[in-house]
Amino acid sequence: MAFEITVNGAQHSAEVDGDTPLIWVLRDVLGFTGTKFGCGKGLCGACTVHLDGEAVRACQTTIDSVGTSVVTTIEAIGATAVGAAVQTAWRNGQVPQCGYCQSGQIMSAVALLTATPQPTDSDIDAAMLGNICRCGTYVRIRAAIKEAARTRG
Amino acid sequence: MQPSPNPKPRLSRRGFLHASVGAGGALLLGLRLPIGRTAAVEASDASLFAPNAFVQIDPGGQVTLTMSYVEMGQGTYTAIATLIAEELEVDPTTVRLRAAPPNEALYANPLLGVQATGNSDAMRGAWLPLRQAGAAARQMLVAAAAERWGVEPATCQARLGEVLHPATGRRLGYGALTAEAAKHRVPREVPLKSPEALTLIGRPVPRLDVPAKVNGTAVYGIDIRPPGVKVATLAQSPVFGGRLRSLDAEAALGVTGVRQVVRLADAVAVVADHMGAALKGLDALVIQWDDGALGTLSTDDIAADLHAATLAPGAVAQTTGDAHQAMANALTRVEATYELPFLAHATMEPMNCTVHFHDGLCEIWVGTQAIARAQAFAARAAGLPPNRVILHNQLIGGGFGRRLDVDGIVRAVEIARSVDGPVKVIWTREEDIQHDMYRPYWHDRIAAGLDDAGRLTAWTHRFAGSSVAARWLPAAFKDGLDPDSTEGAVDLVYDIPNFHVEFARVEPPGIPTAFWRSVGPSHNSFVTESFVDEIAHAAGQDPLAFRRALLAKSPRARAVLDLAAEKAGWGGVLPARVGQGLALQHAFGSLIAIVATVEISPQGDIRVRRVVCAVDCGLAVNPDIVEAQVQGAVIFGITAALYGEITLKRGRVEQANFDTYQMLRIDEAPAIEVHIVPSTEAPGGIGEVGTSAIMPALANAVFAATGTRLRRLPFDAAKLKA
Ligand code: FES
Numbered sequence: 001m002a003f004e005i006t007v008n009g010a011q012h013s014a015e016v017d018g019d020t021p022l023i024w025v026l027r028d029v030l031g032f033t034g035t036k037f038g039c040g041k042g043l044c045g046a047c048t049v050h051l052d053g054e055a056v057r058a059c060q061t062t063i064d065s066v067g068t069s070v071v072t073t074i075e076a077i078g079a080t081a082v083g084a085a086v087q088t089a090w091r092n093g094q095v096p097q098c099g100y101c102q103s104g105q106i107m108s109a110v111a112l113l114t115a116t117p118q119p120t121d122s123d124i125d126a127a128m129l130g131n132i133c134r135c136g137t138y139v140r141i142r143a144a145i146k147e148a149a150r151t152r153g
Numbered sequence: 154m155q156p157s158p159n160p161k162p163r164l165s166r167r168g169f170l171h172a173s174v175g176a177g178g179a180l181l182l183g184l185r186l187p188i189g190r191t192a193a194v195e196a197s198d199a200s201l202f203a204p205n206a207f208v209q210i211d212p213g214g215q216v217t218l219t220m221s222y223v224e225m226g227q228g229t230y231t232a233i234a235t236l237i238a239e240e241l242e243v244d245p246t247t248v249r250l251r252a253a254p255p256n257e258a259l260y261a262n263p264l265l266g267v268q269a270t271g272n273s274d275a276m277r278g279a280w281l282p283l284r285q286a287g288a289a290a291r292q293m294l295v296a297a298a299a300e301r302w303g304v305e306p307a308t309c310q311a312r313l314g315e316v317l318h319p320a321t322g323r324r325l326g327y328g329a330l331t332a333e334a335a336k337h338r339v340p341r342e343v344p345l346k347s348p349e350a351l352t353l354i355g356r357p358v359p360r361l362d363v364p365a366k367v368n369g370t371a372v373y374g375i376d377i378r379p380p381g382v383k384v385a386t387l388a389q390s391p392v393f394g395g396r397l398r399s400l401d402a403e404a405a406l407g408v409t410g411v412r413q414v415v416r417l418a419d420a421v422a423v424v425a426d427h428m429g430a431a432l433k434g435l436d437a438l439v440i441q442w443d444d445g446a447l448g449t450l451s452t453d454d455i456a457a458d459l460h461a462a463t464l465a466p467g468a469v470a471q472t473t474g475d476a477h478q479a480m481a482n483a484l485t486r487v488e489a490t491y492e493l494p495f496l497a498h499a500t501m502e503p504m505n506c507t508v509h510f511h512d513g514l515c516e517i518w519v520g521t522q523a524i525a526r527a528q529a530f531a532a533r534a535a536g537l538p539p540n541r542v543i544l545h546n547q548l549i550g551g552g553f554g555r556r557l558d559v560d561g562i563v564r565a566v567e568i569a570r571s572v573d574g575p576v577k578v579i580w581t582r583e584e585d586i587q588h589d590m591y592r593p594y595w596h597d598r599i600a601a602g603l604d605d606a607g608r609l610t611a612w613t614h615r616f617a618g619s620s621v622a623a624r625w626l627p628a629a630f631k632d633g634l635d636p637d638s639t640e641g642a643v644d645l646v647y648d649i650p651n652f653h654v655e656f657a658r659v660e661p662p663g664i665p666t667a668f669w670r671s672v673g674p675s676h677n678s679f680v681t682e683s684f685v686d687e688i689a690h691a692a693g694q695d696p697l698a699f700r701r702a703l704l705a706k707s708p709r710a711r712a713v714l715d716l717a718a719e720k721a722g723w724g725g726v727l728p729a730r731v732g733q734g735l736a737l738q739h740a741f742g743s744l745i746a747i748v749a750t751v752e753i754s755p756q757g758d759i760r761v762r763r764v765v766c767a768v769d770c771g772l773a774v775n776p777d778i779v780e781a782q783v784q785g786a787v788i789f790g791i792t793a794a795l796y797g798e799i800t801l802k803r804g805r806v807e808q809a810n811f812d813t814y815q816m817l818r819i820d821e822a823p824a825i826e827v828h829i830v831p832s833t834e835a836p837g838g839i840g841e842v843g844t845s846a847i848m849p850a851l852a853n854a855v856f857a858a859t860g861t862r863l864r865r866l867p868f869d870a871a872k873l874k875a
């Protein structure tokens with residue numbers, strides 16, 4: 001059936017089964033390929049997007065559960081103040097290697113800093129441990145989150 | 154162990170490299186690599202200035218550089234572009250990069266002899282030829298400007314995409330000079346900048362790929378969407394070598410969005426409008442497999458074979474002095490066996506490949522580390538000549554050796570043959586882990602002899618496992634040896650008078666093996682550096698002092714060791730169940746020393762608290778990328794040491810996703826410091842050294858913390874309970 005969803009401020013419609021994970025609607029139907037597929041089981045965080053500002057795993061979110069919630073993906077997160085600060089910190093800190101996990105990392109980091117503007121190390125651990133980085137950029141992710149928190153004051 | 158009376162000349166890595174370089178042209182001798190023009194460029198606009206296969210400048214001044222090494226996170230696009238930009242005198246942030254098409258004649262890595270990105274060879278292979286490519290182009294542009302102005306080329310300068318004539322203040326952009334420059338002869342030899350004149354090389358130039366990787370616009374293979382593309386996912390025979398016996402696809406074909414089910418001899422693919430439907434269709438398939446001959450195989454069977462192989466002589470990889478006699482004369486003997494598991498690559502981007510058969514062509518979009526190999530294998534699978542297979546290489550979401558193999562491309566071609574229009578084949582994570590090609594399982598038998606003064610006088614080491622090189626680059630396997638399997642076991646930095654190493658190649662049945670980040674040393678460094686620690690303890694010596702005493706002839710090695718020890722505060726007093734471990738490694742043309750600090754919980758869980766690395770990788774072309782690569786490689790190695798293990802039961806891989814094949818996560822990641830030794834030597838490889846060096850450093854730290862020596866990976870926490 002057809003689902004109407006709001007992604008990055010615009011209305012979109014997708015003709016899929018209701019149990020279709022949001023990740024495939026975003027990537028394959030609507031073309032938002034910045035959101036990545038890593039495990040399909042909620043184990044890696046590569047598919048992290050925001051639903052009304054909360055970080056969720058798009059592979060574990062069915063399209064019929066989205067309703068009127070607003071979906072934000074990596075493509076539009078820079079339009080928010082926190083998103084822009086995080087992206088800048090990521091660039092300044094030269095965080096990405098292969099980069100494949102980084103959309104998800106950034107989306108988790110933005111959700112963290114939105115809820116907790118000055119996170120402690122254990123706040124960072126708790127918010128980010130669902131996001132695997134196979135390239136091992138964790139040292140720089142931590143530093144960039146702290147940098148973004150500093151610039152946001 | 155039988156000392157070989159007349160050992161065969163061994164094919165050391167260095168010998169192998171020299172041979173390859175020699176065969177690839179007089180690269181190191183005359184700097185005269187045949188830097189040809191690309192066919193694509195020749196066929197296109199004649200106003201382009203394309204003096205060689207790497208540099209192209211259009212009349213608008215846009216510089217396009219062709220990347221013969223693929224970007225998979227290691228920063229190669231930035232570092233290689235830096236080499237060219239340095240000599241071409243352009244701002245690297247303004248150049249456009251394009252991935253090289255398959256063409257071994259133009260784009261082979263001179264160290265490997267094939268067009269591949271692996272073995273941490275890119276910088277070593279590119280260091281001179283790509284600087285030369287930039288310098289030759291610059292020289293032609295300067296000559297063109299000088300001619301137009303009627304002045305001596307020597308009175309002109311090139312800077313930031315322009316030629317200047319300082320005496321008269323005249324300047325011309327490169328774009329304005331392309332037509333005239335193209336008429337000049339490509340110089341055969343050009344002087345390269347002296348180390349003092351370098352302005353980009355050696356500096357932390359920001360990575361060119363980072364902006365697109367923080368805003369979601371970077372395009373990986375999995376993001377390719379040609380018009381009308383369908384998405385497919387697949388199930389392959391759970392037992393390697395098994396076949397499809399029967400298939401009921403009726404329910405799958407009833408799933409909304411599923412278009413087709415493709416049956417192959419040993420796999421089934423569901424083709425759909427989107428991956429959600431393909432996955433649902435896959436779930437609905439009723440498949441029966443014929444397991445074939447290997448349906449009862451377990452890892453224990455393979456381990457037993459390897460163990461047996463270490464009891465018989467292998468091929469002699471290196472021998473100096475008379476290790477057998479020296480061992481017999483030794484006052485103290487230390488003996489051990491080591492064992493390392495199969496490992497999956499688990500690249501963050503699962504295997505995928507997009508294929509479109511049209512107009513007698515097979516067009517492929519994929520991220521591959523070996524594009525020429527991909528073309529050859531795809532052509533065979535497509536039933537087409539290679540020149541009918543068009544490949545577009547993409548950014549890679551993690552390579553680590555996985556994408557040196559092209560099995561996923563062959564699979565996608567097999568599926569696409571039955572599909573009308575383009576199809577993107579995406580493997581689930583489960584398929585990715587259960588149908589990987591794995592880092593070989595290794596079994597090692599190693600011994601050392603000490604004299605009455607506690608000096609190391611004898612070393613024997615025999616190991617059994619798969620030779621990946623024998624399959625992947627058969628020419629590299631000679632007389633039972635290949636330079637990869639033995640790297641890190643031979644040519645040790647230590648001065649050991651009687652030294653003997655053997656390799657017994659044993660190919661396991663039923664499980665394919667492949668290169669894995671840090672390749673040979675991923676195994677050998679763990680064994681040799683753990684064992685050096687064992688010997689030091691047997692000799693009653695401090696592991697640092699013991700190593701230093703063996704390094705009188707290796708000042709560079711001693712320097713990195715000392716640097717790491719100093720920065721880590723080696724030898725300080727530590728709390729109970731906290732320990733520091735050291736490792737030193739010479740591999741990939743670089744030296745690294747690591748001091749790891751671990752803390753062991755009462756339950757035996759290992760927490761890695763701090764990792765201090767000192768590296769001498771020659772001139773660090775981009776020190777920030779060097780630091781990042783070492784940081785990441787260390788995490789990769791910790792993951793392997795703590796968690797990494799692929800096992801087989803009833804012929805099936807038991808691990809499936811990140812719950813059963815675990816990755817280190819941020820809460821477990823230690824602080825990692827990287828100290829780079831300043832150097833003007835030619836660059837060494839850096840993408841892999843940290844992975845192999847951290848594993849023994851951890852084992853040695855665990856021993857320091859607990860007194861328990863762990864000789865098997867991954868570490869068994871049960872052995873460390875308080
Ligand atoms: S793809 Fe969704 S958590 Fe891994």
Ligand code: FES
Pocket residue numbers: 096097098099100101102132133134135136137226501550551
């Ligand atoms: S940057 Fe490669 S997986 Fe994180």
